[in-house]
Amino acid sequence: MAARIMAARIKETMAGFEHLLSSYDVGDSLDEIASADPPAYLRRCFAEGCSTPKLSWARVQQLALCAMVLDSIVNNREYDILEPELIADWRSHYGHACAQMKDVALTALRRAREEPPPDSDAAAELQELEHRLAPA
Numbered sequence: 001m002a003a004r005i006m007a008a009r010i011k012e013t014m015a016g017f018e019h020l021l022s023s024y025d026v027g028d029s030l031d032e033i034a035s036a037d038p039p040a041y042l043r044r045c046f047a048e049g050c051s052t053p054k055l056s057w058a059r060v061q062q063l064a065l066c067a068m069v070l071d072s073i074v075n076n077r078e079y080d081i082l083e084p085e086l087i088a089d090w091r092s093h094y095g096h097a098c099a100q101m102k103d104v105a106l107t108a109l110r111r112a113r114e115e116p117p118p119d120s121d122a123a124a125e126l127q128e129l130e131h132r133l134a135p136a
Helices: 002-013 026-035 038-051 057-075 084-099 102-112 120-133
Strands: none
Touching (some): 038 057, 057 084, 057 102, 102 120
16 A cells, blocks of 8 residues: 555656657657667667757657656656556566666766756756756
């Protein structure tokens, strides 16, 4: 019973990020990740985020979604916008490979925070996402 309450609280706190992803098509992006090799897709997305001279807002949103997927896989967090069955499958198959890319994901998120977000709520959500991936 206590575990169920704890899981409900964790899921409740993961419901945010509506400002960060408000205009982003999450479903299509999840389909793209699923149709590729998920760890390779995430790694490529983060590497491109680190090396691109200027990030568009759409690219920042893509990085944020990929970071949420990574956080969900490696830190066992549930996000309302992510498909739980898909993430559970990726967690069991790709958990080890994904755990090794947290550093590049953090670098990409820090790079993304250099770009001006459309509003302060989106900026705060991006910073929160970075905090969730950072080592404790």
